């Protein structure tokens with residue numbers, strides 16, 4: 001009997017020691033959803049939320065790609081929408097990027113960029129995304145002779161209309177393509193200066209391996225001097241070292257992806273201490289083989305370690321789903337209850353660039369929804 005009690009006591013101790021620091025994770029982990037009026041899927045699609053990691057060119061659906069190619073009298077190598085979708089099977093980030101840049105090649109006029117952005121806004125409006133902070137990649141277009149203004153105005157005008165007509169607030173983050181050199185990034189920064197009141201930050205995307213954040217430290221320093229906030233993709237395919245570099249050399253305020261931070265306990269400690277947001281993208285990680293199975297997704301491990309996690313869609317047209325589909329994929333695979341989904345929705349606003357007042361107002365909406373539907 002004493003032995004049984006001792007084992008029980010020890011087990012309890014072990015469980016307690018392995019529990020997360022609950023600062024950002026205050027609610028109990030297990031709750032029966034049977035009483036919820038909404039199904040898990042309905043709960044996810046209806047809860048107010050924000051998106052913080054979305055490449056607008058990655059929302060370019062094949063149907064619209066064909067339509068725009070046709071009106072611009074451009075030929076694409078695919079014969080049908082089905083053929084394009086068939087090509088969306090990637091073994092790694094680079095294979096995806098090759099098709100991604102090819103698809104973006106049909107965007108020529110301002111209204112092309114407008115239509116692409118508007119289509120994204122309509123999609124997220126249907127799933128109650130109230131705020132979005134989107135990336136755009138000017139070099140994908142300027143490198144093929146499209147003016148910076150053409151790209152920016154098309155995207156911006158659609159976002160403004162989205163705010164007015166659909167009630168979706170927004171911020172814009174301009175990304176540098178890391179496979180190009182720093183001189184090209186400097187040129188892009190220069191082009192963005194007339195629009196700096198409308199662009200909140202700069203980021204770093206494209207092929208990560210072999211293109212560490214340190215390659216761009218000078219242009220990021222200049223961007224900060226000009227008043228931009230900074231973010232960077234790091235630790236998606238690249239090592240934890242790239243996350244350190246993003247923090248220390250680029251002074252980022254968010255890490256995009258950051259999965260591989262888990263390989264470095266000192267880094268995890270720092271990210272937790274600073275409550276540095278990670279913009280995680282589950283379906284992207286699955287599609288680009290960063291994880292083998294959604295059941296391996298390290299979300300709970302990250303939350304247990306008190307990391308500030310958010311869920312995002314990255315390039316939804318290519319990876320099989322928009323924001324809610326990402327929540328749902330991970331919720332189903334890990335059997336997440338509504339309380340964790342609620343926490344993730346709150347994190348999405350907490351980690352955003354909204355003002356404190358705006359954050360409070362948005363989080364109140366999330367709280368109200370949760371109270372009504374728990």
Ligand SMILES: [Zn+2]
Nearest residue numbers: 205233256314
């Ligand atoms: Zn991304």
